[in-house]
Amino acid sequence: MVEDADKIRQSIRRGEWTKPTTGIDSGNTQANLVILPKTYAYDFLLFCMRNPKSCPLLEVTDKGVPVPVKTAPDADLRTDVPKYRIYKNGEIADDVTDIASYWSDDFVSFIIGCSFTFEKPLLDNGIPVRHIDEGRNVSMYRTNIACEPAGELSGPMVVSMRPMKPEDAIRAVQITSRFPSVHGAPVHIGDPDAIGITDLSKPDFGDDVTIYDGEIPVFWACGVTPQSVVMNRNIDMMITHAPGHMLITDLQEEAHAVL
Amino acid sequence: MVEDADKIRQSIRRGEWTKPTTGIDSGNTQANLVILPKTYAYDFLLFCMRNPKSCPLLEVTDKGVPVPVKTAPDADLRTDVPKYRIYKNGEIADDVTDIASYWSDDFVSFIIGCSFTFEKPLLDNGIPVRHIDEGRNVSMYRTNIACEPAGELSGPMVVSMRPMKPEDAIRAVQITSRFPSVHGAPVHIGDPDAIGITDLSKPDFGDDVTIYDGEIPVFWACGVTPQSVVMNRNIDMMITHAPGHMLITDLQEEAHAVL
Structure with a gap:
């Protein structure tokens, strides 16, 4: 059954869907999420450029903007992922279904393609x-x-x-x-x-x-690579999706095909 | 005739080759070059990410490093492009065949694929x-x-x-x-x-x-896009290749094919 991306995101936003997103037959691109303070954004963007197989970037938001305007303009990155993982000082601090209380206007969000x-x-x-x-x-x-x-x-x-x-x-x-x-x-x-x-x-x-x-x-x-990498460093704050719990974008899968 | 990338670069370095690089049958990838002070590097990297058709990045050097360690480890970015263009405050200031006198340890170099x-x-x-x-x-x-x-x-x-x-x-x-x-x-x-x-x-x-x-x-x-873009802004310093006068990398062309 083909499912509607926006309806799934609304269900996630209401806290009704908190499970992994594999197998959703919406025809929409699923994405990894990495949110970092601006001070780390250059190194992370460079890391993605140098490791395109692990970190194929679909979008990088402007600082403080919680909406992925290119990939899912109706989505809110603070609520529309089924489960988030909070890292503090390179260690997992929490798994949550909403990051509104963690949000900062200093955050830059990286939307990374997912093999789902x-x-x-x-x-x-x-x-x-x-x-x-x-x-x-x-x-x-x-x-x-x-x-x-x-x-x-x-x-x-x-x-x-x-x-x-x-x-x-x-x-x-x-x-x-x-x-x-x-x-x-x-x-x-x-x-x-x-x-x-x-x-x-x-x-x-x-x-x-x-x-x-x-x-x-x-x-x-795999787009979980950044989570592994950040655990190698003493980065004070990072928020990601929990593995397997992806952002559903509006991008049609076939639009990504190079041929 | 298949030509050797390193020999061509040496000829360029000695100032013997100052013409465009189109038609060189070396099987090697040719590249656009953009050199910017570090303060502009994040915005430019983000610009490349958001405009991959114009700015397909092959490599970004670490700050102050004049060698493209991944794409042409024997090359020197200060001498191995046949002609450079110097921009100051968004305007063309000079065309030169060597940028040693302009080089700064604060520079980041962007190597961008070329349609040649x-x-x-x-x-x-x-x-x-x-x-x-x-x-x-x-x-x-x-x-x-x-x-x-x-x-x-x-x-x-x-x-x-x-x-x-x-x-x-x-x-x-x-x-x-x-x-x-x-x-x-x-x-x-x-x-x-x-x-x-x-x-x-x-x-x-x-x-x-x-x-x-x-x-x-x-x-x-075309990889000249960044030159056009920077002329829209009052960026104090940028160095690029002169249009058509590319960096010859060590990358085999066929290695870039996705299929």
Whole structure:
């Protein structure tokens, strides 16, 4: 069933929807959210520029503006994400469903493409998406792939993983290559050890999913990477979406295809 | 003849090569250069993020570093561009072949993809590139297409133009779509008036070229856009390449293809 982005956001705003947003069949781009004080904005923008697979920017708001005027002009970034994560001094301080009490006119918000966006094209191509089938959040892992540092910011890439048959993995490379602004092609296929993941059944974020015989794991760069990076530094304040709990934008998925 | 990027840069560094870099068949990505004091770097980085067709960033250097460590680690940004343009208070102050005397440790350098990069794939597909055939610089024009503003920066998009047969224009859309980091697909095809260009024979930058009967002009966003934008503002100091006189990077052209 195709769902309406604005109706879902209203439901989120009223506090009725607090679960992950995977599997929403709205045709709309889903996005990661990173909110930082202006003093960190240059380093973070540079970090995104240098790590476009992990941090494909869809929009950067002007300082103090809580509305993503390009990606979702009717949305309010203080209320329209199902769950937020508050970081203080590089540590998780709270998970909340509304950040109105934390908001500052000094904040800059970064809207970053999310791989949930290309799950509909995968399904449309007959490729099953396991965590949707199992009603779970996608599996996410810290890797040993170093991001390009920018100023104070450095750390490892976080990836999302979807297990699939080899022939589906090949097709998935083709499909997701069309969407560089929502992470694009995979960063790794196969052996988890090769990128520093020791146990697929124990994701660092999200849930684990079943991997059947004959399937291989396919890994995409993940917009949770900034959360991992900021935990490496003593940044006094950052607000993000909680992993898997994304902003639903007004952008049509197909509008992101480069071909 | 395939030419070696490092040899060309050395020739430029010795002051032997001061002409435009179009038509160099090195297989290497060519780039626009914008150098700004750090105080303007956030707004300019945001401008590039919001205008990726005009300003596809390949690299942003750390403050004071005159070497593009990712795109051309053996290059020196103070000497390796054939001709530089110095802007003071928004006006052209000088064209020089070396900026060592202007260099400041407060400078941040922005390396931006250039459409010259996709001219080799066009030629490889049998599509003639008129300004190469005529030994001229590409034709560039200011348009009435407004860029997305960022902080103090706003202004019109500059485009490069290549005339071609309609069937070649269709193929050129396919070819250049593969290369979003060097401006990607055209922004306009056909009627120049529709984007505010009144006379194709009078380009704002570069040279005019012959347009034969039955050909249509094809327009790509151009990395000269920032030069036009900064002339709209009273920015005290900016250094760029002179239009058509690009930085030759070590990046292989094909490495930029998204498919």
